[in-house]
Amino acid sequence: MVASSNGLFSILSVGLGISSGDRLDAAHMRASLYDASFFVQTYAPSLVERFYLRPGIRFGYETTAEAEPPQAVHINERTYKSGVECALLYDWLMIPAISLQGNLLRRTLQLQTAAPIVQGLDAISSSEWLWETSLSFGLGLPIAQGAVVIEPFYRRRWIQRDSRQTSQWGLDVSAALPTLSSK
Amino acid sequence: MRVLFFFIVIFIAIAGCADLQTSPDRPYKAQVLHFEPQSTGNSSGWSVQERTLSTLEDLNSLKGRYFQILPGGTLQITSTVGSLITGTGSASSSSDALRYNIKNGVIVPRDTTTLLALSSFHAFEQTFSSLKETTGLEPEAFSEQVGGRYRIFFEPVISLSDSGETAQISLKLNAAFNPESDNFFLFKRSEIEQIPLAANFKVIAHEFGHAIFKRAFFKQKNEVCLNTNDETKISRQTDKFFPGRFAVEYAISGLNEGFADFMSAMMTGEADVLTGSFPGDGPTSRSLTSTRFTFADLSRDSLCSGKFYCIGTLFARALYKTAQLYGDDKSSLYAFSRRVYRAIDQTSENLAQSSARDILPIPSTEAIFCKRSESVRLAYDGLLTSAFLAAFLQGFSAGNEKSQLCAQLVSAFGSFGFTLEARGGCQF
Numbered sequence: 001m002v003a004s005s006n007g008l009f010s011i012l013s014v015g016l017g018i019s020s021g022d023r024l025d026a027a028h029m030r031a032s033l034y035d036a037s038f039f040v041q042t043y044a045p046s047l048v049e050r051f052y053l054r055p056g057i058r059f060g061y062e063t064t065a066e067a068e069p070p071q072a073v074h075i076n077e078r079t080y081k082s083g084v085e086c087a088l089l090y091d092w093l094m095i096p097a098i099s100l101q102g103n104l105l106r107r108t109l110q111l112q113t114a115a116p117i118v119q120g121l122d123a124i125s126s127s128e129w130l131w132e133t134s135l136s137f138g139l140g141l142p143i144a145q146g147a148v149v150i151e152p153f154y155r156r157r158w159i160q161r162d163s164r165q166t167s168q169w170g171l172d173v174s175a176a177l178p179t180l181s182s183k
Numbered sequence: 184m185r186v187l188f189f190f191i192v193i194f195i196a197i198a199g200c201a202d203l204q205t206s207p208d209r210p211y212k213a214q215v216l217h218f219e220p221q222s223t224g225n226s227s228g229w230s231v232q233e234r235t236l237s238t239l240e241d242l243n244s245l246k247g248r249y250f251q252i253l254p255g256g257t258l259q260i261t262s263t264v265g266s267l268i269t270g271t272g273s274a275s276s277s278s279d280a281l282r283y284n285i286k287n288g289v290i291v292p293r294d295t296t297t298l299l300a301l302s303s304f305h306a307f308e309q310t311f312s313s314l315k316e317t318t319g320l321e322p323e324a325f326s327e328q329v330g331g332r333y334r335i336f337f338e339p340v341i342s343l344s345d346s347g348e349t350a351q352i353s354l355k356l357n358a359a360f361n362p363e364s365d366n367f368f369l370f371k372r373s374e375i376e377q378i379p380l381a382a383n384f385k386v387i388a389h390e391f392g393h394a395i396f397k398r399a400f401f402k403q404k405n406e407v408c409l410n411t412n413d414e415t416k417i418s419r420q421t422d423k424f425f426p427g428r429f430a431v432e433y434a435i436s437g438l439n440e441g442f443a444d445f446m447s448a449m450m451t452g453e454a455d456v457l458t459g460s461f462p463g464d465g466p467t468s469r470s471l472t473s474t475r476f477t478f479a480d481l482s483r484d485s486l487c488s489g490k491f492y493c494i495g496t497l498f499a500r501a502l503y504k505t506a507q508l509y510g511d512d513k514s515s516l517y518a519f520s521r522r523v524y525r526a527i528d529q530t531s532e533n534l535a536q537s538s539a540r541d542i543l544p545i546p547s548t549e550a551i552f553c554k555r556s557e558s559v560r561l562a563y564d565g566l567l568t569s570a571f572l573a574a575f576l577q578g579f580s581a582g583n584e585k586s587q588l589c590a591q592l593v594s595a596f597g598s599f600g601f602t603l604e605a606r607g608g609c610q611f
Contacts, residue, residue: 026254026280027296027338029371066295072377072459073216073231074295109293116377116459117229123214124231124291124298128284162282 012177013041017060019155019170026164033168035062037081041174046088054087054097072117075124076110081132095140095149103132105159131160138172149174206285211236213283213290216302218384218459220452229378229459233289236301238308242290243281245304249311249326250333250367252304254280254296258339258368270361295372300337302382303369307335309384310391313450316517318395318524325394328365328403333394335367338381358386360393362430363405367394378459386460388450392443399528400439406430408553419551423543424535431549433556434567437494442527444469444499449520454503469496471503478568478600481559494559494568497600501591508587519584526578533574542605543570561599568596569605576608585609 017037022030037060044053062079083103089095111124138153150173157166212235218228238248245252260270281300282293292298311322326332358380359368367390369381380386397403408427419425429435447456448471455470469492481493502523509515533539544566549556556564572592579585589609592601 025282025294025296027300027371028255028340029296029338068372068374069295070372070376070379071374072229073298073379073382075292075298077294111231113231114377117216117231119231122231123233123286123289126284126291128293 011042013043013149013174014177015039015041015149015172015174017058017170017172019153019168021155021166021168023064023164023166030067032065032067033062033166034065035060035168035170037061039085039172039174050091052089052091054089054099056085056087058083058085058101058103060103069112072114074112076112078108078110080106083132087136087138089140093142095138095142095151097136097138097140097151097153099136099138099153101132101134101136103134105130105132130162133158147176206242207288207290209239211239211242211290212288213301213305214292214298215305216298216378216382217305218451218453228453231298234305236304236308238311239304245281245300246332247304247308248332249322250307250335252300252307252335252337253339254300254337256336256339257342258336259342296338299372299379299382303335303337303387306382306384306387307333307367307391310388310450313388317446317449317520319521320395320398320524325398328398333365333367335369337369338371339368341370358390360390362393362397362401363407365394365397367391376460380460383460385447385451385453385456385458388447389443389456391450392446393439395446395524396439396442396527399524400531401429402531408550410553416551419546421545423540423545425546427553428546428550429531431553431555432564432567433491433559434494434564435571436555437491438498438568438571439495440492441495441498441502444471444495445502445523446520448499448503449506449516471496471500473500477594478565478596479561482561491559494564494600497595498568498592501588501595504591505584505588508584522579522584526575529578530571530574533577534570537574537577538607539570539574539577539605542566542573542602565596565599565602568600569602572596572601573605573608579608 015038017035017039019035019037021033023033024030037058039056039058041054041056044055045051046053058081060081062081064077064079066074066076081103083101085099085101087097087099089097106127107130108127109125111119111122113119134155134157136153136155138151140149140151142149150171152169152171155168155170157168159166212233214231215234215236217230217232217234219230220228236247240246240248245254258270281297283297284291284293290301292301311325314320314322314325357370359370360366361368367387369387372379372381406426406429408431419428444456448454454472457469476493476497478494478497506516506519509519534543544563547556547560547563576585576589576592579588586609589606593606593609595601
């Protein structure tokens, strides 16, 4: 039974997502990224049968764990993100989806120092605004006739002024909000 | 509405492609890790502060007048001798390795790699700027001997080549100089380090000391000891100066390390090359101010674990303690350092032409087969160090300084490492 058979695709859904991935910088140093997000989506039928658009908004937080940072000096990164997205999906037993996202990132850089460094004025710690574009490929598993969708995905990211490789694997879980309309 | 929303998403996605960063002007100023000797008032010596990178010519490729820092390259190692390596390095062609902001004309790193790469550049710039004072050499003449610029591989990916098989390894906690290619290698950072070695001015000055030793003692030649036919090996038995002999001798490698430690002390003003990166002060500490062992103690298994660094530490301590004659008088200290360099510059010639030649032992079996001993041989290596020191001391004029140097060498090397015959140039 396809997910839209009970009309749930006509309502809002909310969800939580987690993802992680590795990133290599210019010196081949590896860092692990961990991301958590909250999103709101809606479904809209397209001109082609069984194809739907899924626009939405997403808010997230990302933290970075550098592999083997030296004890006395390194720069930590934390990122808050908010953005819009739109997916094209195919309504079937499983729900393949390809999604394009545009995000505004607020990245905080924090210089961490310890002995033997004596740190005076810190000119490195700062915050910056960045744009991000990402493309996701997901495969949703509808549960309870589509009331809940579990969607693992692969995401490829392009971030302004950040050429480090960034791809992630993740999982979105969304649940339809109750509606007053009936079939 | 749906179509409009879709195009809004596309527009927002494309808008992310804009990059409004502008390049700063030369001379470049950057936030880097900087070291000052403790005598200048800073209680620890280390801080992150704004410094001018006056010899940096191209920021994004980190190309300077005398050297270039190359992040992200690869290194295939065939052998290692202390912090001297043999291998082949290649650089990546990435032009966007550095990530930085420009604030009030100052380069501000946006990640750890950029901070450390800029700090490494600053440290190498400091060594080149102190070259004239500590050796009498002009930086231009020094870099021209390698075709214009030294290459410094920053945190390269390492592969170890052994019998045709290659394996990628993660070498950390070290820096190295490859005398065959005149390249420097700054290995990957580690959570065991405090200050990363790749950005530690004292460590970089030590590696730079190896480049200076190659010029002075080896005359900038790459004399490789080759495993040849039996006839050549037989002729080596009586040839004290066959090509490549000194490159494989345990004692000479140790003295090379000691000279590098001394150059680091003269350039940085600090007597212990590793403090700041590693805490602790073990029995074989590289500190030039302690006296925990002599040459005769090197045969103990518990000391140095067969590493030749300890021979170098004895040499470096003798030089450093002689330098204490001049106290805090920087001008006199640098003049002494220049005399040490000139003496090293004359050592290989003196070894071949003077009485030191007679002290020099005929090559050991290991040397003939181009193998470095894995531990000290007190008698054989003692004759090697004695011959070296005898030749080295000929570069000093008689006087209080030479007397003090002789006394320190006797104290450190004793009768095993500085024989009575070798002390002919000393006046007590």
